[in-house]
Amino acid sequence: LVNSKMLFVFAFQTGHTTGPSLNNDKLYKFAYSAEVYVDRVKASLQKSAGYRISSGVDVNLLWRNPDNDDDQLVKITMKDVQVENVNERPADKNIFKGKSTEKIIGKEYLETLQRPIMVELVRGKIKTFYSYQNEPGFAQNIKRGLASLFQLQLHSGSSREVDISGKCDTTYHVRQNQVTKIKDLDSCEIERKRFTSHNRILDVSTKATSATVYVLEDSFIKSIKAEENFVFALNYRRKTGAKIVSKQRLELKSVQAGTGLIAAKQVAGVIKTLDPNYVAIPLEAEPVKSECKKCPSLSEHWKNIREQMHPDKLSKPDAAKSFLSFIQNIRKATKEEILKIIKSENKELLPQVVDAVTSAQTPESLEAVLEFLDFKDASTFILQERFLYACGFASHPSETLLKSLTEKFKGDVASQEIRETLVIVMGALIRKLCDRDGCKLPAVMEAKRLILNRLEKANKDDNVQMYLLALKNALLPEAIPVLLKYAESGEGPISSLAATALQRYDPSFLTKEVKETMNRIYHQTRKIHEKTVRTTAAAIILNSNPSYMEVKNILLSIGELPMEMNKYMLSMIQDILRFEMPSSKTVRQVLKDMRAHNYDRFSKMGSSSAYTGYITRGPDVSSTYSLDILYSGSGILRRSNMNIRVFDRSTDLHAIQVVLEAQGLESIIAATPDEGEENLDSFAGMSAILFGFQLRPVTFFQGYGDLMSKMLSATGDPMNVVKGLVLLTDFLQEIQLQSGPTASAEFMGGLAIDISGGMEFSLWYRESKTNVKNRVAMFVAGNTEVDSFFVKTGMETTLETETALDFISTVQFSQYPFLVCMQMDRVDSPFRTHMTKYESLPSGRRYTARRGKAATLAGNEYPLHQENSNMCKKVFGAKSDSAGSWF
Numbered sequence: 001l002v003n004s005k006m007l008f009v010f011a012f013q014t015g016h017t018t019g020p021s022l023n024n025d026k027l028y029k030f031a032y033s034a035e036v037y038v039d040r041v042k043a044s045l046q047k048s049a050g051y052r053i054s055s056g057v058d059v060n061l062l063w064r065n066p067d068n069d070d071d072q073l074v075k076i077t078m079k080d081v082q083v084e085n086v087n088e089r090p091a092d093k094n095i096f097k098g099k100s101t102e103k104i105i106g107k108e109y110l111e112t113l114q115r116p117i118m119v120e121l122v123r124g125k126i127k128t129f130y131s132y133q134n135e136p137g138f139a140q141n142i143k144r145g146l147a148s149l150f151q152l153q154l155h156s157g158s159s160r161e162v163d164i165s166g167k168c169d170t171t172y173h174v175r176q177n178q179v180t181k182i183k184d185l186d187s188c189e190i191e192r193k194r195f196t197s198h199n200r201i202l203d204v205s206t207k208a209t210s211a212t213v214y215v216l217e218d219s220f221i222k223s224i225k226a227e228e229n230f231v232f233a234l235n236y237r238r239k240t241g242a243k244i245v246s247k248q249r250l251e252l253k254s255v256q257a258g259t260g261l262i263a264a265k266q267v268a269g270v271i272k273t274l275d276p277n278y279v280a281i282p283l284e285a286e287p288v289k290s291e292c293k294k295c296p297s298l299s300e301h302w303k304n305i306r307e308q309m310h311p312d313k314l315s316k317p318d319a320a321k322s323f324l325s326f327i328q329n330i331r332k333a334t335k336e337e338i339l340k341i342i343k344s345e346n347k348e349l350l351p352q353v354v355d356a357v358t359s360a361q362t363p364e365s366l367e368a369v370l371e372f373l374d375f376k377d378a379s380t381f382i383l384q385e386r387f388l389y390a391c392g393f394a395s396h397p398s399e400t401l402l403k404s405l406t407e408k409f410k411g412d413v414a415s416q417e418i419r420e421t422l423v424i425v426m427g428a429l430i431r432k433l434c435d436r437d438g439c440k441l442p443a444v445m446e447a448k449r450l451i452l453n454r455l456e457k458a459n460k461d462d463n464v465q466m467y468l469l470a471l472k473n474a475l476l477p478e479a480i481p482v483l484l485k486y487a488e489s490g491e492g493p494i495s496s497l498a499a500t501a502l503q504r505y506d507p508s509f510l511t512k513e514v515k516e517t518m519n520r521i522y523h524q525t526r527k528i529h530e531k532t533v534r535t536t537a538a539a540i541i542l543n544s545n546p547s548y549m550e551v552k553n554i555l556l557s558i559g560e561l562p563m564e565m566n567k568y569m570l571s572m573i574q575d576i577l578r579f580e581m582p583s584s585k586t587v588r589q590v591l592k593d594m595r596a597h598n599y600d601r602f603s604k605m606g607s608s609s610a611y612t613g614y615i616t617r618g619p620d621v622s623s624t625y626s627l628d629i630l631y632s633g634s635g636i637l638r639r640s641n642m643n644i645r646v647f648d649r650s651t652d653l654h655a656i657q658v659v660l661e662a663q664g665l666e667s668i669i670a671a672t673p674d675e676g677e678e679n680l681d682s683f684a685g686m687s688a689i690l691f692g693f694q695l696r697p698v699t700f701f702q703g704y705g706d707l708m709s710k711m712l713s714a715t716g717d718p719m720n721v722v723k724g725l726v727l728l729t730d731f732l733q734e735i736q737l738q739s740g741p742t743a744s745a746e747f748m749g750g751l752a753i754d755i756s757g758g759m760e761f762s763l764w765y766r767e768s769k770t771n772v773k774n775r776v777a778m779f780v781a782g783n784t785e786v787d788s789f790f791v792k793t794g795m796e797t798t799l800e801t802e803t804a805l806d807f808i809s810t811v812q813f814s815q816y817p818f819l820v821c822m823q824m825d826r827v828d829s830p831f832r833t834h835m836t837k838y839e840s841l842p843s844g845r846r847y848t849a850r851r852g853k854a855a856t857l858a859g860n861e862y863p864l865h866q867e868n869s870n871m872c873k874k875v876f877g878a879k880s881d882s883a884g885s886w887f
Contacts, residue, residue: 020121020124020150020152020154020221021069021070021072022059022060022061022072022074023061024061024064024260024261025257025258025259025260025261026060026061026255026256026257026258027058027059027060027255027256027257027258027259028058028059028060028252028255029056029057029058029059029252029253029254029255029256030056030057030058030059030250030251030252030253031054031056031057031249031250031251031253032054032055032056032057032078032146032248032249032250033052033053033054033055033247033248033249034052034053034054034142034145034146034246034247034248034739034740035050035051035052035053035086035245035246035247035248035739036050036051036086036244036245036246036247036737036739036741036743036786036793037049037050037086037243037244037245037246037247038050038242038243038244038245038784038785038786038793038794038795038837039242039243039795039837040241040242040243040795040797040835041231041232041233041238041241041242041243043243045087045245046087047087048086048087048245048837049793049794049795049837049838049839049847049849050085050086050087050786050793050839051083051084051085051086051096051788051791051793051839052083052084052085052086053081053082053083053142053739053788054081054082054084055078055079055080055081055082055113056078056079056080056253057076057077057078057079057146057250058075058076058077058079059074059075059076059077059150060074060075060258060259061073061074061075061258061261062074062075062118062261062262062270062274063261063262063264063267063270064261065267066265068122070122070123070124071120071121071122071127071267072120072121072122073118073119073120073121073267073270073271074118074119074120074121074150075116075117075118076116076117076118076119076143076146076147076150077114077116077117078113078114078143078146079114081101081105081110081113081114082101083096083101083104083105083790083791084096085839089847093847094847095791095839095840095841095845095846095847096841099841104790104791104841105790106790108136109136109138109139109789109790112132112135112136112139112140113139113142113143115131115132115135117129117130117131117143117146117147118130118131118271118274118278119147119150120267121150121151123153124151124152124153124154125151125153125161126147126148126150126151126162126163126283128267128280129144129147129280129281129282129283130271130278130279130280130281131143131278131279131281132277132278132279133277133279133281136789137286137287137288138288138290138740138741138788138789138790140281140286141164141285141286141288141736141740141741141742142739142740142741142788143740144163144164144283144284144285144740145164145248145285145737145738145739145740146248146250146740147164147283148163148164148165148283148738149212149224149226149248149250151163152172152179152181152214153172153179154174154179155172155174156172156173156174157171157172158170158171158172161183162283162284163183163283163284163738164283164284164285164736164738164740165183165185165188165190165210165284165285165736165738166188166189166190166284166285166736167188167189167190167284168183168184168185168187168188168189169183169184169187170182170183170184171184177215177216177222178213178214178215178216179213179214179216180211180212180213180214181211181212181213181214182210182211183210183211183212183738184210185208185209185210185228186208190284190285190736191287192287192733192734192735192736193732193733193734194732194733194734195395195396195730195731195732196395196396196730196731197395197396197728197729197730197731198394198395198396198432198435198692199651199653199691199692200235200648200650200651201235201236201621201646201647201648201651201652201653202235202236202653202691202728202729202749203235203729203731204232204233204234204235204241204729204731204745204747205232205233205234205235205238206230206231206232206733206745207229207230207231208228208229208230208231208735209228209229210226210227210228210229210738211226211227212224212225212226212227212248213225213226221252222251222252223249223250223251223252224248224249224250224251225247225248225249226247226248226249226738226739227245227246227247227248228244228245228246228247228737228738228739229243229244229245230243230244230245230735230743230745231243232731232733232745232747232782232784234729234747234749234780234782235620235621235648236620236621236646237620237780237799238619238620240747240780240782240797240799240833241782241797242745242782242784242795242797243784244735244737244743244745244784244786246737246738246739246741246743246786247739248738248739262274285736285740285742287734287742288742288789289742289787290787290789290792290842293842294844296329297337298329298330298332298333298337298338298341299337299340299341301325301326301329302326302329302341302353305322305325305326306345306349308321308322309322309323309326309349309352309353309725310348310349311348311351311352311723314352314723314724314725314752314754314777315752315753315754315775315776315777315802315804316752316777316802317752317777317778317779317800317801317802317832318779319352319725319752319777320725320750320751320752320777320778320779320800321750321779321781321798321800323352323355323356323359323725323727323750323752323779324727324748324749324750324779324781325781326356327356327359327360327727327748327750328748330356330357330360330362330365331360331362331365333364333365334364335364335365335367335368335371338357338364338365338368338369339368339371339372341353342354342357342368342369342372343372350383351382351383351386351724352724352725354369354373354383354386354387354390355386355390355724355725355726356725357369358386358387358390358391358394359390359393359394359395359725359726359727359730361394361395361396361397361398361401361730363398363400366398366400366401366404369387370404373387375408375411375412375413375414375418376412376413376414377414378414378415378418381415381417381418384415384418384421385417385418385421386724388405388418388421388422388425389421389425389695389722389724390724390726390727391405391425391428391429392424392425392428392429392473392693392695393690393691393693393726393727393728394429394432395727395728395729395730396436396730397429397432397433399433399438399441399442399443399444400443401429402426402429402430402433402443402444402447403443403446405422405425405426405429406426406443406446406447406450408422409422409423409426409450410450416462417696419466420462420465420466420469420696421696423451423466423467423469423470424466424469424470424473424694424695424696425473426447426450426451426470427451427469427470427471427472427473427474427694428473428474428693428694429447430444430447430448430451430473430474430476431473431474431475431476434474434476448474448476448478451467451470451471451474452478452479452482454467455467455468455471455482456482461491461493461494464486464490464494465493465494465497468483468486468494468497468498468501469497469501469694469696469697471483471501472497472500472501472504472694473693473694475504475505477509480502480505480509480511480514481513483498483501483502484498484502484513484514484517485498486498487499487502487517487518487521487533487537488517488520488521488526488527492530492663492680493683495529495530495533496530496532496533496536496661499518499521499533499536499537499540500536502514502518502540503536503539503540503543504654507543507544507545510540510544514540514544515540515541515544515546515550518537518538518540518541519537519541519550519553521533521534521537522534522537522538522541522554522557523553523557530663530680531562531564531565531568531630531632531638532630532638532639532661534565535565535568535569535572535630538554538569538572539572541554542554542572542576542581542583542587543581543582543583545582545583546583546586547586548586548589548590551583551586551587551589551590552590552593552596554569554573555573555587555590555591555596555597555601556595556596557569558570558573558601558604559600559601559604562633563604563605563606563633564606564607564608564630564631564632564633564638565608565630566604566606567604567605567606567607567608567609568606568608568609568610568628568630570601570602570604571608571609571610571611571628572610572628573587575610575611575612575626578612579612579613581612606631607631607635607811607818607819607820607871608628608629608630608631609627609628609629609820609822609864609867609868610626610627610628610629611626611627611628611864611868612624612625612626613625613626613862613863613864615644615862620648621646621647621648622646622647622648623644623645623646623647623655624644624645624647625642625643625644625824625862626641626642626643626645627640627641627642627643627807627822627824627864628640628641629641629809629820629822631811631818631820635811635818636662636768636811637660637662637768637770637809637811638661638662638663639659639660639661639662640659640660640661640770640807640809641657641658641659642656642657642658642659642772642807642824643656643657644656644657653691653692654689654691654692655690655691656688656689656690656691656755656774657687657688657689658686658687658688658755658757658772658774658807659686659687659688660684660685660686660757660770660772661683661684661685661686661687662683662684662685663680663681663682663683663684664680664681664682664683683699684699685697685698685699686698686757688722688755690722690726690753690755691726691728695722698757722753722754722755723753723754723755723756724752724753725750725751725752725753726750726751726753727748727749727750727751728749728750728751728778729747729748729749729780730748730749731745731746731747731748732744732745732746733745733746737786740788741786741787741788742786742787743784743785743786743787744783744784744785744787745782745783745784746782746783746784747780747781747782748780748781748782749778749779749780749781750778750779750780751776751777751778752776752777752778753774753775753776754773754774754775754776755772755773755774755775756772756773757770757771757772757773758770758771766812766814767810767811767812767814768810768811769808769809769810769811770808770809771806771807771808771809772806772807772808773804773805773806774804774805774806774807775804776802776803776804776805777800777801777802777803778799778800778801778802779798779799779800780798780799780800781796781797781798782795782796782797782798783795783796783797789842790841790842791839791840791841792838792839792840793838793839793840794837794838795835795836795837795838796834796835796836796838797833797834797835797836798832798833798834798835799831799832799833799834800831800832801829801830801831801832801857802829802830803826803827803829803857804826804827805824805825805826806823806824806825806826807822807823807824808822808823808824808825809821809822809823810823810875812875819871819874819875820868820871820875821868821871821872821874821875821876822864822868822872823861823872824861824862824864825859825860825861825862826859826860826861826862827859828856828857828858828859829856829857829859830854830855830856830857831854831855831856831857832852832853832854832855833852833853833854834850834851834852834853835850835851835852836848836849836850837849
């Protein structure tokens with residue numbers, strides 16, 4: 001056994017109650033190791049990638065304050081440093097095989113590592129850390145990690161401590177011969193790059209823990225074991241994730257005779273006597289990043305991937321993959337490098353370049369794209385629109401971005417459509433900045449004032465609509481009274497838009513005043529409203545914790561409504577019950593009353609419908625689709641609404657909404673308009689929400705003349721609503737490991753998307769058809785890496801998929817009730833995952849281990865209600881009959 005006099009003495013008598021005290025004239029020899037592991041979350045460490053740094057450590061006391069025994073200067077020296085695999089590897093897979101430590105680390109770095117450090121310990125806490133100035137950061141941080149282990153207190157309690165990890169909440173638990181130090185890593189104040197995705201479902205969950213166990217023997221140190229764990233998992237697929245484990249061990253091996261103490265009153269005098277090159281430097285780690293010596297320039301990288309970004313390939317995973325890698329490189333580039341590519345690219349590929357440059361979200365990329373785009377020039381409309389949409393999808397927008405767009409909006413904008421898109425995107429940025437506690441930022445306050453003030457002064461319907469669309473994205477609580485005014489008093493599309501904006505608010509914002517207004521609109525107590533506005537008002541009431549009487553009044557109204565609205569409201573109620581929505585309990589209570597629940601009310605004819613179903617139900621997230629379609633009494637589409645939502649236990653994401661709306665088309669078939677809709681202009685258009693962001697609506701035709709010219713020249717081709725590349729998941733976290741190395745976890749998800757929609761009329765066959773096509777390809781890449789400058793280890797993981805979802809609605813209005821067939825189809829969807837673990841040296845020597853998996857998710861025609869299935873049989877049966885008797 002080691003003699004107790006040869007150990008750190010923890011004296012519990014007066015004056016020595018809080019920290020260790022070293023014996024004079026002794027040299028304490030320790031064995032030290034620092035290990036890192038990188039792997040999948042649930043994988044065994046025995047197969048992980050990683051490495052180990054090991055060394056001897058000599059510790060001796062240099063000085064003790066003559067006025068305070070608990071104030072000591074301690075010298076710590078690493079000796080015989082070795083670098084090796086953390087797990088056994090065959091010789092051909094061992095990157096360190098045949099290489100000396102000096103070859104691996106480099107002579108300068110090895111000398112730095114083995115140069116002593118000194119720490120002043122006061123009551124067990126490190127008051128000052130002394131080292132040579134301007135030493136390489138990587139080596140300095142490894143020594144900081146070793147020094148931080150010597151910070152210890154001998155009584156239970158919590159405090160804010162500074163060590164290599166920064167200033168952190170630290171808790172000590174003392175029990176007999178053991179002290180456990182728990183560090184709350186989430187509380188650490190340290191400058192490190194970090195950003196996350198705007199929506200939690202698209203983001204990455206993180207968990208970080210740190211524990212250090214000091215084992216004592218007869219109140220003396222025997223060993224120190226420290227472990228940190230960092231876990232990362234994609235919220236929408238937790239199998240795609242990674243973990244970093246960092247371990248430190250320090251074990252006393254022997255105690256030998258050492259040098260005597262240096263006599264001095266102040267520690268500064270001791271340092272000056274020993275070596276004036278030593279200076280006090282922060283114990284907190286300094287940020288370091290190794291440079292990539294063989295990485296291609298931005299231009300070279302673009303040349304390698306540009307073919308994958310061609311418009312014809314945009315619905316393929318390779319396009320999304322190239323998009324992500326391009327963003328990563330743009331984030332390292334200068335403004336000049338970015339501009340060089342933008343200015344030299346052709347018209348076909350330039351929109352994709354703008355998507356990537358805007359999505360990079362660096363000050364340099366924003367400056368470059370704003371310098372290139374001229375909003376006074378209408379000829380670059382496509383590029384301006386792609387830039388603005390990429391801003392709307394921004395994962396972590398800056399105040400500078402919003403300020404820049406506000407300035408552009410105030411200036412000259414050649415295209416009215418771009419002007420509308422500008423303010424709509426400003427609304428989306430306001431919401432994202434407010435969600436991150438940025439509502440009081442000057443640029444946000446200015447943008448809010450601008451939108452609300454200009455809406456108040458707007459006199460043209462077009463202007464009112466664009467500010468309402470901005471508010472539909474911003475979701476400001478202070479905008480609710482304004483939206484209520486337009487919902488109840490506005491005409492046609494204005495009223496409908498204000499109501500759908502209110503529908504997007506969380507039910508907690510929908511006050512008594514909101515519900516009273518919605519009830520007045522639905523029951524038409526003040527004025528006649530269009531069916532589209534009334535049904536939206538009903539949906540808001542039923543989705544915001546409705547009272548018994550509110551539900552009862554809605555049910556009693558069924559039978560008194562226009563025929564197709566009767567059927568639609570009945571479908572909505574049945575959908576609430578079948579899908580067990582929050583208000584289903586109240587609906588069931590009301591249905592016990594026979595006045596509300598009877599055959600007459602529940603047997604109304606019509607073709608309108610509302611239906612919700614599951615696309616997927618999984619352990620991480622589930623997704624639903626909803627299709628509702630409302631017709632006019634003459635059988636012409638009034639509104640079709642397709643929604644896809646993704647949700648977990650705590651939040652949801654409005655992934656896609658495509659609304660096709662038409663009005664005033666009864667004159668085409670000489671039919672009578674419904675009540676309140678006699679004077680509506682002929683109109684058809686499409687509106688879309690994508691990942692919570694309301695896009696600028698698209699108009700198919702406006703006015704009878706436009707309608708007739710479009711019908712005569714129609715090709716049946718769908719109109720594009722959105723096409724491009726979207727950065728969905730954007731997560732980066734840089735980590736300072738307690739053992740010294742820096743680590744990073746980066747997850748990016750890119751979506752190549754093409755949404756289009758169209759409407760066709762055939763007066764000859766008295767048939768109309770709407771078609772919404774969704775083509776998407778997704779690529780997700782995760783890279784978790786530990787970097788010690790002289791060796792890197794990490795894991796790359798990818799997943800990719802592509803699919804197509806079509807929603808087709810066919811209406812035959814040659815008879816009443818007219819025949820309606822709705823179809824929602826998804827094609828076969830390939831799904832591939834890959835994982836690569838690696839260890840590499842700057843020389844290029846590299847070890848890799850790969851795994852992959854591929855599967856196909858079978859295509860599916862999503863079931864709607866039985867009534868729809870029966871109708872489809874009639875529609876397609878009638879078509880085949882007519883085809884057979886044509887001649």
